[in-house]
Amino acid sequence: MPVFKAYFTVIRKNVSTLIVYFVVFAVMATVFIKIMGGGGPEEFTSVRNDIVIRSADNTPLVEGLIDFLGQHANIVSLAEGDSLEDALFFGRVDDVLIIPEGFTESLMSGGGEVRLERSSSSLTGSAVNTDLLIGRYLDLARLYILNVPGISQEALVTRVARDLDNAVKVEIAADAAQFKAGDVSDTFRYMAYTIIAILIVGVTSIMLAFNKPEVSLRNRCAPVSPAKMNMQLFAGNLLFTLAVWALLGVLAYILSGQTGIGPNLLLLYLNTLVFSIAALSIAFLAGKFIKGFGAQSAVANVLSLGLSFISGIFVPQALLGETVLKIASFTPTYWYIKAVETITDLSVFSFENLKPVYTDMLIQLGFAAAFFILALAASKQKRQSADG
Amino acid sequence: MFAHIFVYRLKTLLRDRSNLFWTAIYPIILAFFYALAFTNINTADSFEAFPVGVVDNAEYRSQAYFIEALESVSQEGDNKLFDVTLMTLEEATDSLNNNKIVGYILFDGGARVVVKSSGLKQTILKGFMDSYLQQSSAVMSILHDNPAAAGSLVLPDRGDYIRPAELAGGKTDVTVIMYYGLIAMAVMFGGFWGRREVEDIQADLSAQAARINLSPVHKLKAFVCSLCAALLIQIVSLLVLFLFLALVLGVDFGPNFGYVALTCVVGGVMGVTFGALLAALIKGSEGLRLAVMLTVSLLSSALAGMMFPTIKYIVVEAVPALSYINPANLVSDALFALYYYGPGPRFTLNLTLMLAFSAVFSLAVYIVMRRQKYASL
Numbered sequence: 095m096p097v098f099k100a101y102f103t104v105i106r107k108n109v110s111t112l113i114v115y116f117v118v119f120a121v122m123a124t125v126f127i128k129i130m131g132g133g134g135p136e137e138f139t140s141v142r143n144d145i146v147i148r149s150a151d152n153t154p155l156v157e158g159l160i161d162f163l164g165q166h167a168n169i170v171s172l173a174e175g176d177s178l179e180d181a182l183f184f185g186r187v188d189d190v191l192i193i194p195e196g197f198t199e200s201l202m203s204g205g206g207e208v209r210l211e212r213s214s215s216s217l218t219g220s221a222v223n224t225d226l227l228i229g230r231y232l233d234l235a236r237l238y239i240l241n242v243p244g245i246s247q248e249a250l251v252t253r254v255a256r257d258l259d260n261a262v263k264v265e266i267a268a269d270a271a272q273f274k275a276g277d278v279s280d281t282f283r284y285m286a287y288t289i290i291a292i293l294i295v296g297v298t299s300i301m302l303a304f305n306k307p308e309v310s311l312r313n314r315c316a317p318v319s320p321a322k323m324n325m326q327l328f329a330g331n332l333l334f335t336l337a338v339w340a341l342l343g344v345l346a347y348i349l350s351g352q353t354g355i356g357p358n359l360l361l362l363y364l365n366t367l368v369f370s371i372a373a374l375s376i377a378f379l380a381g382k383f384i385k386g387f388g389a390q391s392a393v394a395n396v397l398s399l400g401l402s403f404i405s406g407i408f409v410p411q412a413l414l415g416e417t418v419l420k421i422a423s424f425t426p427t428y429w430y431i432k433a434v435e436t437i438t439d440l441s442v443f444s445f446e447n448l449k450p451v452y453t454d455m456l457i458q459l460g461f462a463a464a465f466f467i468l469a470l471a472a473s474k475q476k477r478q479s480a481d482g
Numbered sequence: 483m484f485a486h487i488f489v490y491r492l493k494t495l496l497r498d499r500s501n502l503f504w505t506a507i508y509p510i511i512l513a514f515f516y517a518l519a520f521t522n523i524n525t526a527d528s529f530e531a532f533p534v535g536v537v538d539n540a541e542y543r544s545q546a547y548f549i550e551a552l553e554s555v556s557q558e559g560d561n562k563l564f565d566v567t568l569m570t571l572e573e574a575t576d577s578l579n580n581n582k583i584v585g586y587i588l589f590d591g592g593a594r595v596v597v598k599s600s601g602l603k604q605t606i607l608k609g610f611m612d613s614y615l616q617q618s619s620a621v622m623s624i625l626h627d628n629p630a631a632a633g634s635l636v637l638p639d640r641g642d643y644i645r646p647a648e649l650a651g652g653k654t655d656v657t658v659i660m661y662y663g664l665i666a667m668a669v670m671f672g673g674f675w676g677r678r679e680v681e682d683i684q685a686d687l688s689a690q691a692a693r694i695n696l697s698p699v700h701k702l703k704a705f706v707c708s709l710c711a712a713l714l715i716q717i718v719s720l721l722v723l724f725l726f727l728a729l730v731l732g733v734d735f736g737p738n739f740g741y742v743a744l745t746c747v748v749g750g751v752m753g754v755t756f757g758a759l760l761a762a763l764i765k766g767s768e769g770l771r772l773a774v775m776l777t778v779s780l781l782s783s784a785l786a787g788m789m790f791p792t793i794k795y796i797v798v799e800a801v802p803a804l805s806y807i808n809p810a811n812l813v814s815d816a817l818f819a820l821y822y823y824g825p826g827p828r829f830t831l832n833l834t835l836m837l838a839f840s841a842v843f844s845l846a847v848y849i850v851m852r853r854q855k856y857a858s859l
Contacts, residue, residue, distance in 0.1 A: 138597065141605040176799070179822065183656060184795035192647065211647035215656075220602050222529040223609070225644055230613045232643050237620050240636040242627070257619040262611035264595045264604075267578050388500040396511055403515035415521040439581045441598075447580065 097323050101300055101330030108299045112292055119288040119342060123349045126280035138264040143167045143188040143224050146178060153198040155235065158251035162231045162258060163191075167224065185215045189224045198247070201232065202239060234258070278350045279438040282362050285342050286430050287407050289370050291398040292338050293377040297331060298390050301381035331374060339370040361437045361448075365430060365455060372426035372458045375465035382472045406431040426461040429454040483699070487707035495715055501674045506719035509668040510726055513661065517731045520657045531562045532603050535577055535586035538568040542589045551614050554640065561640060563606060587611065656791045661733045662817040663788030666810035668723050669749035670779035673757025675712035677771060679705065680761035684851065687761075705851070709754070717750035736821040741829065745816045748836045752809055755843035762850040782810035812836050 145167050149156055163169060170187055172178060181187040192211040200208035210228065214221035234254045238245055304310065313323065343363055352359060380397060384390050402408050404418050405427035411419060422428040433454035440447055536542060556566040569577065574586040578598055585597035585607050595611055597604045625632055683705050685692040694704060724746050727733040735742050757775060764771045785808055787794030794814065798805045805811045816832035
């Protein structure tokens with residue numbers, strides 16, 4: 095199997111580039127899991143906004159309000175010299191609340207024309223949570239102001255605080271606790287980018303090496319039939335793809351600290367395997383058109399980043415525009431991500447629920463077949479024009 | 483003589499398709515991808531009502547006040563929080579498992595909320611239920627003190643206590659940081675030109691440089707003339723990138739286009755001299771120089787907010803010094819300062835630091851390269 099052996103000699107020559115992609119993947123996966131991944135679903139925890147409060151109205155009622163907010167949000171005080179505008183702009187603080195002078199007086203008199211001012215970060219989009227918290231406290235206060243004439247602020251704060259002790263019981267549905275979905279879905283999304291990038295770099299390196307005119311002419315007069323040679327190259331490609339898939343899979347498994355393999359994780363791995371084959375077909379097709387090493391890194395970069403941006407690998411599909419998604423649906427990456435999103439939310443594995451997942455996988459395989467046929471047609475035409 | 487070297491150098495560099503791609507075309511392609519992906523990001527975070535189930539049983543039907551309160555937040559309008567569906571307990575469990583609802587409310591000897599995970603929507607659902615229970619408790623306590631008030635009890639509407647305000651003129655579009663980071667990356671990629679200039683004039687780095695060292699032209703003169711050609715190409719590509727971002731993609735740079743262009747010019751000088759310095763310092767193979775340059779450029783632009791805007795702020799918070807030594811961050815921070823505060827002290831500081839860096843890089847390159855003697859070529 096001389097060709098098969100040569101395949102991995104070429105891969106070994108490019109191993110440093112490939113390792114860079116693996117390292118970046120490991121770093122990204124760790125970031126996703128450690129920083130962005132929430133805790134497990136075993137116990138319910140409320141979302142706490144980070145709020146900066148500037149109060150110009152120092153009354154018992156305002157103190158009570160701030161006290162209440164402190165129980166359900168993180169009251170942040172910025173260090174000396176830190177810019178409030180910067181903190182809000184970059185999403186380090188969710189909301190800035192300004193309590194103007196005279197707010198309490200206007201509330202107590204029942205008028206309510208002095209209002210609180212809230213600026214919120216566009217990054218977190220959780221301002222509604224803060225609004226509801228403030229509304230909850232002040233609605234209660236108003237209930238007393240309207241119905242207990244002449245109530246003092248102190249009495250008001252005590253009574254409101256007593257009412258606020260009531261809280262609803264929240265249960266986590268029993269079926270949900272098996273799969274830490276949020277932690278791995280980002281990793282599996284990002285994995286698609288790594289797979290495309292690595293396969294394009296690897297597969298095109300091989301094709302560049304074998305398609306060099308002098309090598310290709312020498313090979314044609316070798317005592318190995320072209321069919322056999324292609325079969326060995328194909329086997330090399332397949333083994334390389336499987337190895338990349340397995341390595342990334344193991345990395346993701348270790349980094350996410352999974353303890354078993356549930357049906358969700360199995361489906362995710364299956365989906366990634368299917369996608370790897372589609373990515374191989376893309377790499378194979380790209381290899382037919384790349385002439386030199388300069389073009390190789392350009393194509394690998396633009397193709398992998400382009401597919402990732404339009405089909406929801408870096409930015410979730412829910413945030414993409416409709417036109418972009420329409421274009422993306424002509425790429426296998428779009429269907430891969432769609433399947434990842436469906437799988438992470440699954441908890442009942444009935445055929446009806448799994449049907450969309452299998453459909454997405456079949457579409458990816460369809461793309462793979464189409465790209466392989468295109469590549470073979472392109473190479474046949476090239477050979478014919480070269481011979482003629 | 484200057485014109486001669488300059489013109490021919492310009493022609494040579496313009497035929498370097500690989501460098502042209504990475505410095506001039508690649509940032510534009512990346513910007514285009516950004517634009518495709520971020521078109522909706524600022525409109526998508528406005529709050530949307532979400533589906534919630536309510537288990538329809540005898541206890542639920544007896545809660546007249548609750549039904550009323552639920553109606554007030556499920557009718558179309560500004561106050562709408564939930565899309566409510568009445569269902570049996572089995573349907574509710576099933577819908578929750580299949581993600582048709584965020585959670586459901588169940589009255590079973592008191593109110594309960596059942597959800598699948600923690601999150602903002604679940605928190606809002608819990609908050610609504612808490613609020614209902616707390617209002618009921620308040621009503622009970624008022625009636626307890628004054629049973630006669632039952633007839634005249636006033637239940638206030640949900641109040642409107644908050645006026646959304648916007649700091650600094652409502653500039654909240656954080657994606658601009660990623661585009662500024664992209665310009666910072668293009669600035670750093672200018673280092674490829676500086677690297678090429680040094681490789682083509684240091685006799686131990688390429689055969690062509692050995693030949694140039696034999697020519698009867700002062701090395702400094704030859705180097706400065708060629709470097710000017712590289713600078714021209716880099717500055718023009720940065721300006722094209724800026725105009726593409728501002729005019730084609732509509733990225734907001736604030737009203738001061740002149741200052742943005744100035745940042746691009748100074749950034750061009752800084753990037754090219756930065757690459758020249760790296761190339762002059764690293765003697766190994768071309769591959770090693772390329773690898774170091776790519777790593778430094780990408781890492782510094784990532785820290786300047788090219789991929790995740792928040793990283794830029796985290797760096798400022800955690801290691802303030804780093805944000806002033808990172809050349810890429812100076813570029814993105816200068817552009818951010820122009821966008822957010824206008825041309826003021828913060829912009830001036832960044833620009834001054836960029837100029838200082840360019841001067842230091844140039845001086846260092848000069849010191850490394852001058853009077854080098856080669857024992858054998």
